[in-house]
Amino acid sequence: MRILIVEDETSIANFVRDGLEEEGFSVDIADNGRNGLQLALDNIAEYDVILLDWMLPGMNGIEICRNIRKESKSVPVIFLTAKDTVDDAVFGLESGANDYIRKPFSFEELLARIRVLMRKDETELLVFSTGSVELNIDKHIVAKDGKPIELTQKEFALLEYFLRNKGKVCRRTRIIENVWDLHFDYDSSIIDVYINSLRKKFDEPGKTSIITTIRGIGYKIESDE
Amino acid sequence: MRILIVEDETSIANFVRDGLEEEGFSVDIADNGRNGLQLALDNIAEYDVILLDWMLPGMNGIEICRNIRKESKSVPVIFLTAKDTVDDAVFGLESGANDYIRKPFSFEELLARIRVLMRKDETELLVFSTGSVELNIDKHIVAKDGKPIELTQKEFALLEYFLRNKGKVCRRTRIIENVWDLHFDYDSSIIDVYINSLRKKFDEPGKTSIITTIRGIGYKIESDE
DNA sequence: AGTAAATCTTAAGCCAATTTTAAGAATCCT
């Protein structure tokens, strides 16, 4: 679940990011309009919600929103506006945004609005499964053959990534970017370690592992369809 | 599918290389402008995309790009630029590049741009087949008559190259350049060895091999169209 | 705040699979 924040005030951006990360979202921040638009357009299919500051250096929020709407009619956009800068009547007509929230806002408020917008088309996305494994994002639980299995945050995130891509190869570079948020050369065996611990928790002796290794490329979890 | 990276920061170059290799590209790196230009000009027809750092020791990216453009108007060039060093207006006019991307960038972002420039729609790129053989890049599986066949990375890459060029002769030097890399010893019998192992995995006794030898030239896989 | 526990990350050695080299056998072509 990925969210883009386009916001030049670092303190607000960080505050929102921290909160959303605790809720299990993966968060990108752009601190000006131009980068924000670029990120949005490049990854339009990846974002579940986009949070747009109304007043931005480089390019204002409305313009960004219009450009986003050219690419995607569906991605939810929420404006963050300073108090009293918006003429509500105009707002509704002019922008392609789905909602807006006035600063200062409480995190709870923001989260509630995000949830509302995401529920429109993503209710079914809260549960992923393959074979005997089931993962419920909402409840943050995982079960195998109906029996709950305790996972740490990272284990959960990794398994979720696999299940979202079941049947497809998950390349190491992509895993590092999506589960760990690292965008540079990374020489670490961290993936191996977590694969190992997932296997320890899910695999049964004698049977094939739920996670298949594809040497030199990455890993894959089979689809049951 | 070959890509040239001209980039002096090893960490970036390696990160991009690893990611692209996992995606099945064959990657060359030059760590300064002079070598980069030379590689580009020597093999201009081989590269599907060239990634150019904007600021380079020896010779800057713009100069390299101009020289590349003298040789080839068609090869896509993407600039990698440090944040805020580019005047966008000038950029479009002055350089012969097709696109640029600001550092730091995510690998997904870069890959999306590469795919756009290669004008290959992702869905189209994912499955190759001829006769009874089918290769799926996304799932990283190969099947003959619907039955999966296990291939190593190099076997997979070689078969992919044949299927991308089905019906056409694949010359030995081209195979070496595209599946292995530029600097590979041409006298090696490595292709023979891999052809042999592909045949062992796909051919049936009595029937003609899926791969035809064209003596003195190379190999070919028949098209079914 | 201080401490304990859990989790995350790094690092190193080991092992197995893959890649590459090499060399003799087989085949093709003039």
Add this chain to the structure above:
DNA sequence: AGGATTCTTAAAATTGGCTTAAGATTTACT
């Protein structure tokens, strides 16, 4: 036939993943 090219096999070299354990870091609790 004889040289060149390709095929086949096996052994050497290399790479990459697995596993473990220990060091960092974060979280939870007193």
